[in-house]
Structures are given as C-alpha cells and as structure tokens.
Amino acid sequence: xxxxxxxxxxxxxxxxxxxxxxxxxxxxxxxxxxxxxxxxxxxxxxxxxxxxxxxxxxxxxxxxxxxxxxxxxxxxxxxxxxxxxxxxxxxxxxxxxxxxxxxxxxxxxxxxxxxxxxxxxxxxxxxxxxxxxxxxxxxxxxxxxxxxxxxxxxxxxxxxxxxxxxxxxxxxxxxxxxxxxxxxxxxxxxxxxxxxxxxxxxxxxxxxxxxxxxxxxxxxxxxxxxxxxxxxxxxxxxxxxxxxxxxxxxxxxxxxxxxxxxxxxxxxxx
Amino acid sequence: xxxxxxxxxxxxxxxxxxxxxxxxxxxxxxxxxxxxxxxxxxxxxxxxxxxxxxxxxxxxxxxxxxxxxxxxxxxxxxxxxxxxxxxxxxxxxxxxxxxxxxxxxxxxxxxxxxxxxxxxxxxxxxxxxxxxxxxxxxxxxxxxxxxxxxxxxxxxxxxxxxxxxxxxxxxxxxxxxxxxxxxxxxxxxxxxxxxxxxxxxxxxxxxxxxxxxxxxxxxxxxxxxxxxxxxxxxxxxxxxxxxxxxxxxxxxxxxxxxxxxxxxxxxxxxxxxxxxxxxxxxxxxxxxxxxxxxxxxxxxxxxxxxxxxxxxxxxxxxxxxxxxxxxxxxxxxxxxxxxxxxxxxxxxxxxxxxxxxxxxxxxxxxxxxxxxxxxxxxxxxxxxxxxxxxxxxxxxxxxxxxxxxxxxxx
Numbered sequence: 252x253x254x255x256x257x258x259x260x261x262x263x264x265x266x267x268x269x270x271x272x273x274x275x276x277x278x279x280x281x282x283x284x285x286x287x288x289x290x291x292x293x294x295x296x297x298x299x300x301x302x303x304x305x306x307x308x309x310x311x312x313x314x315x316x317x318x319x320x321x322x323x324x325x326x327x328x329x330x331x332x333x334x335x336x337x338x339x340x341x342x343x344x345x346x347x348x349x350x351x352x353x354x355x356x357x358x359x360x361x362x363x364x365x366x367x368x369x370x371x372x373x374x375x376x377x378x379x380x381x382x383x384x385x386x387x388x389x390x391x392x393x394x395x396x397x398x399x400x401x402x403x404x405x406x407x408x409x410x411x412x413x414x415x416x417x418x419x420x421x422x423x424x425x426x427x428x429x430x431x432x433x434x435x436x437x438x439x440x441x442x443x444x445x446x447x448x449x450x451x452x453x454x455x456x457x458x459x460x461x462x463x464x465x466x467x468x469x470x471x472x473x474x475x476x477x478x479x480x481x482x483x484x485x486x487x488x489x490x491x492x493x494x495x496x497x498x499x500x501x502x503x504x505x506x507x508x509x510x511x512x513x514x515x516x517x518x519x520x521x
Numbered sequence: 522x523x524x525x526x527x528x529x530x531x532x533x534x535x536x537x538x539x540x541x542x543x544x545x546x547x548x549x550x551x552x553x554x555x556x557x558x559x560x561x562x563x564x565x566x567x568x569x570x571x572x573x574x575x576x577x578x579x580x581x582x583x584x585x586x587x588x589x590x591x592x593x594x595x596x597x598x599x600x601x602x603x604x605x606x607x608x609x610x611x612x613x614x615x616x617x618x619x620x621x622x623x624x625x626x627x628x629x630x631x632x633x634x635x636x637x638x639x640x641x642x643x644x645x646x647x648x649x650x651x652x653x654x655x656x657x658x659x660x661x662x663x664x665x666x667x668x669x670x671x672x673x674x675x676x677x678x679x680x681x682x683x684x685x686x687x688x689x690x691x692x693x694x695x696x697x698x699x700x701x702x703x704x705x706x707x708x709x710x711x712x713x714x715x716x717x718x719x720x721x722x723x724x725x726x727x728x729x730x731x732x733x734x735x736x737x738x739x740x741x742x743x744x745x746x747x748x749x750x751x752x753x754x755x756x757x758x759x760x761x762x763x764x765x766x767x768x769x770x771x772x773x774x775x776x777x778x779x780x781x782x783x784x785x786x787x788x789x790x791x792x793x794x795x796x797x798x799x800x801x802x803x804x805x806x807x808x809x810x811x812x813x814x815x816x817x818x819x820x821x822x823x824x825x826x827x828x829x830x831x832x833x834x835x836x837x838x839x840x841x842x843x844x845x846x847x848x849x850x851x852x853x854x855x856x857x858x859x860x861x862x863x864x865x866x867x868x869x870x871x872x873x874x875x876x877x878x879x880x881x882x883x884x885x886x887x888x889x890x891x892x893x894x895x896x897x898x899x900x901x902x903x904x905x906x907x908x909x910x911x912x913x914x915x916x917x918x919x920x921x922x923x924x925x926x927x928x929x930x931x
Contacts, residue, residue, distance in 0.1 A: 252694065300776070342654055342675070347630060347711070354710035355637035358563065366715030367777040367916055370626065371654055371675030376917025379771040385788055387769035388919060389683060392654030393672040400672050407690040430636045431648045465670075465696055467617065513668050514617050 253449060253521070254406045256458035257415055258325060260317030260444035261491060262310060263479055264288055268317055269443070269491070276495035284439055284478045296381040303364050304377060307343040310442050311374035311421045312381070318417060318444040319382075325457070332384040333446065334412050335375055338391050338401040338420040340483050342371045348428035374419075387412075397422070397483040398490070399508040399516035402447075406463055409449035419444040422482035438481030443491060459497050459504075459520040466517045470507040493520060522689060522748040524760040525610070525699065528603035529857045530593065531742035531844045532569035535600045541861055544869045547896055549843050551726055551738050557708045564717055565724045569740025569845025570708060571596070586660045588629030588651040589707040597705065597743035598664055607665045607747055610699055620669035620697040622687040623745075624680025624704035625657050626849035626915075628673070631709040657705055661745075669697045675849065677915030678810070679769075680704055681744070682852030685923050686767040692750045703745030706849035713739055719777060727813035727846070729839035729871055730822070730892060732878040734813045740845025744853040746860075761928040762860045766799075766910075768792025772918025778816055779914060783824025786912065789920035790828060797924040799908060801828050804835045804924075806868050806909040808855045811839020812846050821912065822881045829888035836893055842872025852913040856923050859909045863927040866899040866906055 261269040265282035267289045275282060291313040293301055304312065315335070323331055346369045353361050367373070372390035379388050389408075393400040397420050405418035421442030425435045452460055472489065479485035486508065493504040497520050504520040528536065532550030533543040543550065555570035577592035598604045611619050629651030635641035650656055655673045662671050670691060674680050681704020688700035716722050716737065723736035752759055769792065772785035779786070794801060809821055818839075825837060840858055847854050862869060871892050885891075899906060910924045 303776075340653065340655065347633065347652070350711040350715065351630065351633045351637045354634055354714050355639075359710065359714045361711065361714045361718045363715075363719045363777075366711075366718055369711070369715065370677045370916045372677060372915070372917040372919055373776065375676070376771075376776050376919065379773040379918060380775070383773050385771050385773050385785055387686075388676070388771045388917070389674060389769075390676050390917075391672045391674050392658075394649070394653060394655040394659065396672075400670055403670060403696075404672070404687065404690075407694055410694070411686075411690050425648070429648065430633065430643050430646060435648075465617075510670055511662065511668055 252406050252463045253452055254409055254447040254461050255452050255456050256461055257446040257448055257456055258318045258321035259458065260314040262288065262314045262442045264439050272491065273495045276492055277499055281478055288440060293381060296377060300377055300380055303368065305343055305345065305368055307423055308374045308377055310423060310440055311337055311419050312378060314421060314442040314444045315378055315417060315419045318446050322446045330414065332382060332386055333415050333417045334386040334408055335378060335388045336405050336408060336416060336418045337375045338393065338397050340392055340394055340397065340422050341425060343369060344429050345426040348426045352428065395483050396509055396511055398486050399510040402463060403516060405447050406449050409447055413450045415446050415448040417444065417446050420484045420487065422484040439479055441479050441482050441485035443484060443487050458494060462519040462521050464517045465510065466515050467513065469515050470505060470517060472506060490518065522692060522750060522764040523752045524762055524860060525747040525749055526603055526606040527746040527857050527860060528597050528601040529744040529854060530571055530597040530600055531847065531854055532571055532740055533843060535596065537601065537861055541865055543843060545867060545896055547870045547872060549872055551845055560710060561713055564713060564722065566722050567726045567738040568708065569738060571741055583660065583664060585647050586650045586656065588632040590625065590629040590657060590705055591660045593707045593741060593743040594657060594660060594705045597745060603745055604665060607701060610747065611666050614698045616666055616668035618669060618698045619667045620691045620700040621658060621662050621667045621671040622674060622684045622700065622702055623657050623661060624674045624684050624849050624852060625706050626675060626677050626680060627706060627709055627712055628652055628654050628656050630711055631707065634710050665701065667701065676919040677917055678848050678851050679913040679915040679919045679921040680849040680852060682856065682913035682921035682923055683769060685764055686769060688748050689767060699747055699749040701745055701747055704850040704853040705743035706847055707741045708739065721814050723813065726873050727841055728873040729811035729813040729841050730818050730877055730881055731874050732876045734815060734818060736814055737812045738845040740847045742844060742847035742850040742854045744850060744857050760860060760864060762863045763926050763928055764923060765926045766793040766797030766924035768796065768922045770920045774918050777916050779820035781820055782827065783820040785918055785920045786821055786824035786914060787827055789922040793910060793922040793924045802830065802833050804908050804910055805906045807835060807837045808859055808911040809837055809839040810912045810914045811841055813841055818881065822884050825890065826884035829890055831888055834889035836868045837890055838869055838871035838893055840869050852921065855911045859911050859925045863906055863909060863925060868893050868897040870894060870896045
C-alpha cells in the first residue's frame with residue numbers, strides 16, 4: 252500500500268507548524284517543549300460556531316487547516332473538499348469530566364453546547380461546516396496504536412475514494428478534573444496532519460511516498476530523540492523527523508509502528 | 522460482504538428469536554419504569570434498558586474492563602454462540618488475519634460517572650479500560666483473540682454503521698480474511714441529561730413520523746457481525762444476506778441539527794445505492810434513522826422524498842419504537858434487524874405511529890412510499906424483500922447508509 256504525502260501540518264508546544272519543525276531539523280535544533288501552544292482561532296468558521304470551539308477542537312482544526320492551506324498552495328487546481336479522518340485517543344476530557352461532575356450533583360445541569368461538543372467527532376463536524384464540505388468524515392480512537400492504524404485507514408480510504416484524504420492525529424493530556432494519576436495529566440499535547448493520496452502516486456510532491464506493509468516483526472528503530480513522549484500522536488515524531496531529513500537527501504528511512512500487541516506496520520519512505 | 526454470523530442484545534432480548542418475535546408481534550422493549558429510571562428521578566421518559574447488564578460477570582483476565590458498556594458487549598458476544606464462531610474462524614486463519622472495528626458514542630463513561638458519584642473508588646477505577654474511547658475495541662479483541670487491525674469509530678449515532686465501510690476496505694485490500702464489526706452503547710447519565718438539556722428527550726413513548734412526535738427514548742444495545750468476502754465458512758452456516766452497499770457523507774450544516782432537506786442524508790443514500798449498483802426503485806424497504814425528533818424525521822423523510830420517483834414503491838419505517846435510540850449502537854442494531862427481516866421476509870411496523878405528520882405525508886405522496894402501521898409478513902403475500910437499506914445519522918452531521926441484499930429467491 253502506497254500513498255503520496257501531499258502536505259503536512261504539525262502543532263505541539265514549541266512547534267507552530269511543520270515548516271518550523273523542518274527548519275529546526277535541518278539546522279540540528281530541537282524544539283522547546285516547555286512553550287505553550289500558540290493561540291489559534293478557526294477563522295474559517297462562522298462566528299457562532301467559532302465561539303463554541305474548545306481547546307481540543309482548536310488543536311485538531313489548526314493542524315488540519317495547516318495541511319489544507321499548504322495543499323491549496325501547492326495544488327491550486329485540485330479539489331479541496333476532501334474526505335477526512337480524525338484520530339484521537341480520548342476526545343475532549345475537559346468536557347467529559349465536567350459532565351460527569353455535573354451529573355453527580357443533586358440537580359444535574361449540562362449545557363447544550365457542552366453536550367454536542369462532547370461527541371468524539373465534534374472537530375470533524377466543525378471542520379466540515381467550516382469548509383462547507385459534504386464528504387465522508389470519520390473520527391476514530393485507537394489508544395496507543397494511533398499511528399499504524401491511522402495511516403493504514405487513511406491510505407485505504409484514499410484508495411477507496413480515489414482521491415486524497417486529510418488525516419489528523421491529535422492528542423491532549425487528560426484534563427485536571429479526571430480521576431486519574433498525575434502522569435496522564437502532565438503530558439504535552441501533540442497533533443499532526445497529512446494529506447495522503449493513494450490514487451495518484453505520480454503527482455509531483457515536496458514529500459516522499461509512504462509505503463505501508465503489515466508485519467509481525469518490529470524493525471530495529473534507529474535511536475532518535477523524541478522530545479514529546481506520552482500521548483500517542485507524539486509517536487509520529489520519528490516519522491516527521493525522517494521526512495524532514497529525507498527531503499534534504501540525508502537518509503534512507505524505514506520504521507515500524509505497532510498495530511496492536513503483536514503486529515506492526517512497516518513504513519518506508521520512497 | 523457475506524455475513525458469517527451475527528448477534529444482538531437490546532431491550533427486546535438476547536439473540537435472534539426474541540427480536541424477530543417482538544418485531545413480528547409489534548411488541549416494544551421500551552419501559553417507563555426500568556431500573557435506570559431510579560438514577561434519573563427528575564427526568565420523565567421511556568427507556569430501552571437491557572435487564573441485568575450490571576450483573577454480567579467478565580472472565581478473570583478481562584475483569585479490568587468492567588463497566589456497563591463492556592458488560593453489554595460481553596453479553597452480546599456470548600449470544601448466538603458468536604464468540605465461538607469467531608474463535609473457530611480465528612483458529613483457522615490466524616489471529617492477525619481477522620480485523621475488528623466497532624462503534625460507540627460514550628464508551629464506558631458510566632465508570633467515570635460512578636467515581637464522581639462516589640459509587641466507585643479511584644483504586645478500582647481504570648480509565649484506559651473503561652471510558653477511554655477505544656476500550657470497546659481493546660476488550661473485544663482480547664475476548665475474541667483478534668490481532669488484526671482494530672479501532673473504535675465514534676461519530677455519534679452513525680458510529681456502528683460506518684464500521685461497514687472500514688471492513689470493506691480491509692477485506693478488499695486483502696490484509697484480513699474476516700472482520701468483526703459491531704457497536705455497543707449503554708445507558709449513562711451524561712447522555713440522558715445531555716439530550717434532555719437539548720430538549721430532545723420525549724416525556725412519553727417515542728413516536729417516529731407522528732404529528733405528535735416530541736423526541737427520543739434512549740435505549741442501549743450491543744451487536745456484532747462477522748463479515749468476509751468469501752463464503753468459506755460452510756460449517757458456521759452463513760446467512761444468505763449480503764452487505765452490498767455502504768455510503769457516507771457529512772451535512773456541513775450544524776453540529777446538532779440536521780439539514781432540513783436532508784442534503785447530506787441524500788448523499789449517503791446515493792453513495793450506498795451507487796455501490797450496490799441499484800436505483801431507489803429497487804429498494805423494498807428503508808429502515809429509517811427515525812429518531813422521533815421533529816427535525817430528524819422531517820430531514821430524513823425530505824431526503825427520501827427527494828430521491829424517490831413516481832415509480833418508487835418502498836416501505837419505510839423506524840424501529841426506534843421497539844428499542845429506543847441506541848445511539849452509537851443504532852447502526853448495528855438496525856442493520857442486524859434488516860438481515861433478520863430479509864431472512865424472515867417481514868417488514869416491521871413503525872411502532873407508536875397514530876397520525877402520520879401531514880407535512881411528511883405530503884412529501885411522500887408524490888411517490889408510492891408507505892409506512893406500515895403493523896408488521897407485514899411477506900410469506901403471506903405474493904411479494905418478496907430483496908434489497909433493504911438502513912440509515913444512521915449522527916451529531917456533527919455525520920451520515921451513513923448500508924444496503925443489504927437477499928442473495929437468491931428462497
């Protein structure tokens with residue numbers, strides 16, 4: 252299974268875009284992970300909807316928008332109302348924790364906005380409204396196996412629909428209110444997006460082709476420093492780093508990501 | 522895709538027989554006095570509760586997953602020997618050659634609710650195996666010894682209809698030999714209070730398509746199917762019903778209100794029909810999403826009427842009056858209903874319909890689309906069901922339609 256990467260988006264503390272990350276990698280710099288996420292407002296949404304977006308929704312939308320804007324610049328003639336796939340482990344735990352708290356009260360009050368924002372596909376819903384896009388939109392959760400299953404699903408969707416697909420993998424730490432240990436609340440958010448095209452590999456792109464195969468053996472991973480451990484989306488750091496280095500002709504790149512406990516997806520950049 | 526096995530648990534009971542019996546007799550599973558009502562003294566409504574879910578015990582190695590949603594999943598997996606059939610298949614082709622994709626809207630959030638209500642201690646609470654959105658997929662994969670690709674789709678009320686397109690992709694790509702699809706959603710406080718806050722919960726029994734319809738009744742259900750492109754499992758007696766079309770779309774209209782003309786819904790239905798290579802005139806029955814909110818039913822019937830021609834002669838009905846709205850499990854529940862209706866050759870009544878809304882009636886008048894008030898048994902008539910379609914639409918403007926076909930004349 253092969254797909255051409257057509258554009259990339261990236262958001263994490265100390266990283267405002269994939270372009271910034273790219274430059275850092277080429278200059279052998281590391282992002283400052285202690286920085287806060289850059290402020291963002293989804294200006295493509297009508298004011299009413301924009302006001303209702305939460306931090307979780309904004310992280311997904313910002314990262315999706317970066318890839319789409321880059322795609323439109325690179326391919327001004329291309330159709331832009333693409334099918335989308337949003338991958339996230341937890342969804343909006345600030346909302347779910349607040350709702351769980353609310354229903355433990357004597358007279359439970361949940362705000363309607365909070366409730367409709369609580370669905371796992373809320374970012375997908377806002378995205379489609381903002382883009383006036385009637386294409387299929389999916390929202391999935393794969394726990395720690397996000398990268399392998401996300402890439403596989405996006406590539407197969409693109410084959411299936413015969414057009415590029417926008418994939419966004421985003422994760423945030425669990426909210427303070429959640430009754431879980433401090434470790435899961437202190438992780439750093441991480442989100443990246445890719446527009447992948449399995450329907451036309453000949454298209455000229457600044458980025459390599461991703462080749463995927465299912466395997467039962469993990470590849471030996473070359474040691475690369477990942478400053479963003481914790482959330483599943485951050486596992487893509489090595490892939491993003493390889494793409495940046497590949498572009499400057501540095502490296503032959505192959506890596507594997509776990510599909511589940513005993514199987515893997517081998518990813519080769521071509 | 523061939524259906525090698527299926528199972529369903531809802532307020533109507535466990536397995537095929539109680540469901541077919543209830544559908545045949547027009548007997549609802551909704552109740553005004555279920556156990557769950559005691560937890561919501563301030564909300565008056567009917568609920569589609571599955572009795573005794575809280576008493577289901579999980580095997581020792583899966584105990585960490587204990588929550589209402591996984592208990593309901595476990596009960597469904599044990600029904601109709603579904604787990605044994607899957608295990609047999611897994612043994613034959615290998616664990617990594619079977620995939621699993623399931624839908625849910627709220628996963629095991631009831632466990633977190635219990636922690637906030639001090640009914641569950643934080644030391645016995647495991648977020649990852651209960652509320653975390655992929656808990657259901659983790660749980661089912663471990664329960665069935667599946668090691669192929671797997672994830673949870675959570676697109677509100679279309680979740681467990683969209684799983685069919687994923688199964689199709691995996692099978693067509695040849696990365697698996699079979700896929701378990703399904704969905705489970707269980708009663709919880711956040712959902713009931715949330716829908717109530719939106720003014721979408723009916724204080725009485727839900728009345729899809731009726732002029733007096735005033736909202737949904739929330740239900741719970743768990744259902745699964747084992748699908749394959751090849752009909753290679755003779756020994757497990759596959760159904761003669763196939764999945765022949767899946768279509769998906771978005772509304773791009775509003776987060777919680779459907780487009781009044783059902784623009785997105787039309788696209789999903791058209792995509793499913795295109796894949797099945799049929800026009801709407803070939804459809805014998807459409808199982809509507811039919812939630813019984815004023816806006817959903819208007820939107821959906823508008824969509825059907827836009828697609829229908831003068832020649833279109835099909836039955837449409839909502840089965841929400843039997844089970845309530847099982848949300849993330851609505852897709853799989855109603856798709857399994859469609860399988861069983863084809864097998865039993867019957868068209869289920871649109872329960873609780875007294876007066877068809879005149880606006881809806883007007884929309885349907887230009888074609889020959891009819892809503893059965895009582896269940897129709899085709900064995901007593903000179904007519905057969907061949908193609909049926911199930912619609913599932915969710916918050917976020919997320920739509921999916923699935924078409925099933927009875928393979929050959931009996």
